[in-house]
Amino acid sequence: MTGLKGRDFIAITDFTRTELESIFEVADSMRKYVKQGLQTLQGRILVTLFFEPSTRTRLSFETAMLRLGGGVTGFADPSYSRVVTGESLADTIRMADSYGNVILLRHKIEGSARLAAEIASIPVINAGDGTQHHPTQTLTDLYTIRNEFGRIDDIKIAILGDLKHTRSASSLCLGLTHYKNIQLYLVSPSELRAKDEVKDYLKGKKIKFIEIDNVEDVIPEVDVLYVTRLQKERMTDPSEYERVKGSYFISKRMLDRAKKGMIVMHHLPRIDEIPLKIDYTAHARYFQQAALGLPVRMALLSLIVE
Amino acid sequence: MKNNFFLKVEFSRIAELIDFLVQHCEELRITREGENAGIEARGLEMDAALSARLAILYPEIEVNIIEDGKRERFEPDLPVTLRGILNCPNPNCVTSQPREPALPEFVVVSRRPILLLCTYCGRYLNQNRITAELFKVNKKVPL
Numbered sequence: 001m002t003g004l005k006g007r008d009f010i011a012i013t014d015f016t017r018t019e020l021e022s023i024f025e026v027a028d029s030m031r032k033y034v035k036q037g038l039q040t041l042q043g044r045i046l047v048t049l050f051f052e053p054s055t056r057t058r059l060s061f062e063t064a065m066l067r068l069g070g071g072v073t074g075f076a077d078p079s080y081s082r083v084v085t086g087e088s089l090a091d092t093i094r095m096a097d098s099y100g101n102v103i104l105l106r107h108k109i110e111g112s113a114r115l116a117a118e119i120a121s122i123p124v125i126n127a128g129d130g131t132q133h134h135p136t137q138t139l140t141d142l143y144t145i146r147n148e149f150g151r152i153d154d155i156k157i158a159i160l161g162d163l164k165h166t167r168s169a170s171s172l173c174l175g176l177t178h179y180k181n182i183q184l185y186l187v188s189p190s191e192l193r194a195k196d197e198v199k200d201y202l203k204g205k206k207i208k209f210i211e212i213d214n215v216e217d218v219i220p221e222v223d224v225l226y227v228t229r230l231q232k233e234r235m236t237d238p239s240e241y242e243r244v245k246g247s248y249f250i251s252k253r254m255l256d257r258a259k260k261g262m263i264v265m266h267h268l269p270r271i272d273e274i275p276l277k278i279d280y281t282a283h284a285r286y287f288q289q290a291a292l293g294l295p296v297r298m299a300l301l302s303l304i305v306e
Numbered sequence: 307m308k309n310n311f312f313l314k315v316e317f318s319r320i321a322e323l324i325d326f327l328v329q330h331c332e333e334l335r336i337t338r339e340g341e342n343a344g345i346e347a348r349g350l351e352m353d354a355a356l357s358a359r360l361a362i363l364y365p366e367i368e369v370n371i372i373e374d375g376k377r378e379r380f381e382p383d384l385p386v387t388l389r390g391i392l393n394c395p396n397p398n399c400v401t402s403q404p405r406e407p408a409l410p411e412f413v414v415v416s417r418r419p420i421l422l423l424c425t426y427c428g429r430y431l432n433q434n435r436i437t438a439e440l441f442k443v444n445k446k447v448p449l
């Protein structure tokens with residue numbers, strides 16, 4: 001289990017299934033410490049470099065580090081990143097490398113986390129770069145599924161929304177390839193389908209997936225409905241957005257046909273795609289999913305920080 | 307090491323190839339062979355970059371090495387990983403940022419048709435998007 005010490009976490013595929021399971025097991029034991037805390041990373045510092053805003057991922061990691069007895073430094077304000085854009089990312093990483101024990105990076109430039117990991121001697125955690133990777137969100141998503149069903153194998157899951165640009169969706173697809181007998185439904189308008197790079201990876205790992213337009217076709221079948229936001233500005237034709245949006249906003253009526261134990265997940269923040277009414281149904285799991293991000297991130301930091 | 311080569315390629319495709327070869331060899335002679343052009347390139351250094359360039363841009367090219375006046379078939383080598391040989395066309399890729407020390411790197415997913423995967427941005431680069439322009443790699447300080 002010490003095999004993760006010093007490792008970077010750039011993509012969910014960087015870790016094996018066994019390594020993911022070891023993180024989940026530690027996350028199980030961390031759940032009783034999310035309020036009272038531990039002192040296992042005392043004296044260690046997490047450096048957060050957020051060149052793009054992300055309240056949730058950042059707060060969740062900062063809280064995790066503080067709960068483990070460590071400290072936090074860095075910047076969260078994209079206006080600060082405008083100041084440091086005079087400097088190359090590589091130089092910012094070298095600075096962070098000399099200050100901290102682990103780096104958390106979010107950047108809009110694709111591949112920036114991989115470059116950071118090459119430069120830094122301390123572990124680098126990717127808090128989202130480009131449109132493909134958001135490994136700690138996926139770790140949380142997989143942990144939520146495991147927590148609900150006691151397994152991740154044999155799950156039927158629909159991922160809904162803008163599958164082309166949403167990094168949480170792409171990253172979850174990649175994460176599911178660690179598991180057996182997954183039935184995956186990729187539900188999106190035709191112009192926002194998952195990228196070929198992601199679909200070819202699924203095929204290479206023999207994951208069964210079907211691309212469909214309408215979520216209602218699969219609601220009775222799935223165990224997990226993973227909702228992401230469909231943004232008007234991502235569609236080339238705004239009238240097309242108006243026409244299809246109904247199929248990508250979940251309604252209480254839609255859920256009437258769902259299995260009893262089906263759960264609705266969302267990486268949050270949500271806007272209109274999940275109405276408030278659904279919060280009070282037995283299907284809603286997105287708040288719990290967000291809460292589970294804390295023990296998961298505590299586990300990850302405990303295992304990789306030296 | 308410099309050698310003498312004989313290349314055969316469709317006549318319609320030689321302009322760009324000659325432009326490039328002329329900078330890398332001592333002498334170039336072109337003859338027409340029906341639909342094809344025969345190119346004799348003397349004193350040409352067939353390094354990894356040239357070899358990959360030929361394999362990717364001219365999948366149907368015939369390359370022969372000339373030794374003691376005899377032509378021997380030569381297969382332009384395409385390694386599994388191409389590092390610092392062609393640029394990623396994605397402007398949002400970290401390797402496209404002039405000030406970041408990331409050399410463009412691709413994994414060859416398929417050879418025919420050619421399909422490359424950028425190690426950094428994770429995007430495909432297929433035949434349609436590959437142009438000679440992408441091979442003008444401005445080598446950055448290596449890591």
Ligand SMILES: [Zn+2]
Binds near residue numbers: 395396401425426428
């Ligand atoms: Zn790239």
